[in-house]
Amino acid sequence: MDWTGCELVEVIPGKVSGVPLIVGTRIQADIIFEYLDSAGGLDELAEDFPSLSRGQIRELAAFAESHRLRAVS
DSSP, rough: OOOTTOOEEEETTTTTTGGGEEEEEEOTTTTHHHHHHSHHHHHHHHHHOOTOHHHHHHHHHHHHHHHHHHHHH
16 A cells, blocks of 8 residues: 555655654554454454554545545545
8 A cells, every 4th residue: 555645654765665654653554454354353453553642543544545436446
């Protein structure tokens, strides 16, 4: 997924092979999709990654979902 335009995601060449990461972490942004599709969803994401605030999680999920909807259209 193209995370360009999401202020919570950064790409730093050489850090985790240059994959999009949640700013200030080594958490790959694409993991958001896995959690959106899982039974536990965002609650499970918050539990598994306590360094992310609920606000960050909601914003990342909204960006990911809107991007997924545009890709399907």
